Amino acid sequence: MRQFDTELKELREGIMTMAGIAEDMIDLTIQAHSERSASKAEQVMQQDRLLDEWELRLDQVCIDLLALRAPAATDLRRIASSLKIVPELERIGDHCCNIARRATYVHPPILSSGSLERLGQETRAMVRQSVDAFVGNDAGLARMVIQADDSVDELYGSIYRELLRLMMSDPLCIERASHLILVIKNWERIADQATNIAEEVLFILEGRSAKHTYLQGDAAE
Amino acid sequence: MLNPKTPETKPVKLSVKDMHFSYGEKKVLDGLSLDIHAERVTAIIGPSGCGKSTFLKCFNRIHEVASEVKVGGDMQIDGIDIYRGGIDVVDLRRRIGMVFQKPNPFPKSIYENVAYGPRLFGVKDRAALDELVEDALRKAALWDEVKDRLKESATGMSGGQQQRLCIARALAVSPEVLLMDEPCSALDPIATAKIEELIIELKEHLTIVIVTHNMQQAARVSDYTALFWLGRLVEMDLTERIFTTPRERMTEDYITGRFG
Numbered sequence: 483m484r485q486f487d488t489e490l491k492e493l494r495e496g497i498m499t500m501a502g503i504a505e506d507m508i509d510l511t512i513q514a515h516s517e518r519s520a521s522k523a524e525q526v527m528q529q530d531r532l533l534d535e536w537e538l539r540l541d542q543v544c545i546d547l548l549a550l551r552a553p554a555a556t557d558l559r560r561i562a563s564s565l566k567i568v569p570e571l572e573r574i575g576d577h578c579c580n581i582a583r584r585a586t587y588v589h590p591p592i593l594s595s596g597s598l599e600r601l602g603q604e605t606r607a608m609v610r611q612s613v614d615a616f617v618g619n620d621a622g623l624a625r626m627v628i629q630a631d632d633s634v635d636e637l638y639g640s641i642y643r644e645l646l647r648l649m650m651s652d653p654l655c656i657e658r659a660s661h662l663i664l665v666i667k668n669w670e671r672i673a674d675q676a677t678n679i680a681e682e683v684l685f686i687l688e689g690r691s692a693k694h695t696y697l698q699g700d701a702a703e
Numbered sequence: 704m705l706n707p708k709t710p711e712t713k714p715v716k717l718s719v720k721d722m723h724f725s726y727g728e729k730k731v732l733d734g735l736s737l738d739i740h741a742e743r744v745t746a747i748i749g750p751s752g753c754g755k756s757t758f759l760k761c762f763n764r765i766h767e768v769a770s771e772v773k774v775g776g777d778m779q780i781d782g783i784d785i786y787r788g789g790i791d792v793v794d795l796r797r798r799i800g801m802v803f804q805k806p807n808p809f810p811k812s813i814y815e816n817v818a819y820g821p822r823l824f825g826v827k828d829r830a831a832l833d834e835l836v837e838d839a840l841r842k843a844a845l846w847d848e849v850k851d852r853l854k855e856s857a858t859g860m861s862g863g864q865q866q867r868l869c870i871a872r873a874l875a876v877s878p879e880v881l882l883m884d885e886p887c888s889a890l891d892p893i894a895t896a897k898i899e900e901l902i903i904e905l906k907e908h909l910t911i912v913i914v915t916h917n918m919q920q921a922a923r924v925s926d927y928t929a930l931f932w933l934g935r936l937v938e939m940d941l942t943e944r945i946f947t948t949p950r951e952r953m954t955e956d957y958i959t960g961r962f963g
Contacts, residue, residue, distance in 0.1 A: 486960070552919050554946045554958045689948030 526582035533575035608676035627680035716741035723775035733934035746925035800873030806865035808857035843871035863894025
């Protein structure tokens with residue numbers, strides 16, 4: 483294997499490691515809430531430092547590859563997109579921290595029917611699939627992630643409206659509901675991050691931006 | 704740089720259709736077809752022996768100095784067939800200038816190198832020649848460096864200066880097309896950067912075709928890039944597209960160094 487290919491492989495493995503940490507953080511965040519566990523929330527915060535370290539390291543790897551290898555075509559797209567995917571994964575970690583640190587403030591539960599859990603699980607699935615699409619060069623899976631974002635947005639909207647109704651009907655739950663609004667907003671943002679990763683995967687594989695397709699006219703066809 | 708979303712506004716200057724070329728039994732070009740737009744830089748890339756330099760030489764017919772050459776197909780400049788249009792070869796070579804890999808100044812003074820072409824075409828008046836020489840040296844971004852030593856021998860200049868002198872020599876006869884065969888391969892990065900800047904300035908009035916082995920040079924200076932392989936055109940497109948999203952697997956492999 484050429485040295486350049488080895489370096490590209492190391493970048494890819496670094497991103498997979500970051501993605502693995504981000505997915506662990508999501509699992510721990512879900513558990514921290516369902517188990518009201520302050521210690522699991524604390525573990526999420528600790529893991530975040532790892533993601534930050536990886537972000538710095540992989541940023542440098544990308545800059546070095548651009549400067550020293552002058553990449554073109556798929557190599558160029560892969561490195562340019564890695565520079566965008568890495569901060570998306572890092573932001574997922576930040577959002578997990580925002581959610582996890584509220585694990586003990588939002589009880590006793592005020593939301594009905596496990597909708598909060600569903601939001602976490604659907605978002606988690608999107609992150610997993612976006613990473614799988616990156617690892618497996620799977621454009622079909624990346625498109626599924628982008629479509630799934632609508633479902634998460636819908637769920638977020640319905641929970642948000644439920645929380646507003648609860649606050650209006652019972653002022654005693656305003657504090658918990660306020661925290662929950664931030665929690666669901668952070669889940670919704672993680673789903674956006676997964677969508678952004680999926681869009682980058684499509685750019686790598688197809689050489690065409692999958693973002694803001696309404697601005698791209700024929701190019702979006 | 705040309706953008707895929709901007710339509711091409713410049714007319715076709717050189718048009719090549721089903722070009723064949725062989726030296727004796729050796730087939731060098733094998734059915735090449737492509738169009739080169741006026742006032743654009745077109746880079747020809749490809750592995751050694753793929754026919755890039757021969758392709759350039761076909762435009763001003765300088766291969767005709769070699770024997771056992773067979774040429775077939777159409778090659779036109781402004782719609783006139785270069786091989787059958789009753790074209791005067793000397794005039795053709797004035798219209799289509801060429802710069803080679805190794806700077807090849809005449810063993811004469813800097814002034815005489817540039818004045819040589821215009822003299823050949825009948826300019827005798829000293830003041831007119833002076834003006835032509837200064838103009839060509841200015842266009843080649845060399846005037847300020849040599850204006851005080853025009854009578855000195857060109858062979859005493861640095862490699863980069865010699866190459867710019869060769870460009871000035873080509874420009875002195877007001878060509879419409881400039882063919883450049885690896886013009887920077889013998890130059891250091893500073894001299895290379897000067898020539899590349901010059902190429903970008905010159906394309907305002909000239910059609911430039913450059914053969915290069917340096918992928919980054921093709922990416923930096925050209926509007927279009929064509930990949931040749933075994934005397935055939937693999938792919939030609941806007942340079943931006945070739946270096947970000949080539950259509951052909953072979954192009955991708957070549958520009959990323961995975962070819963073969």
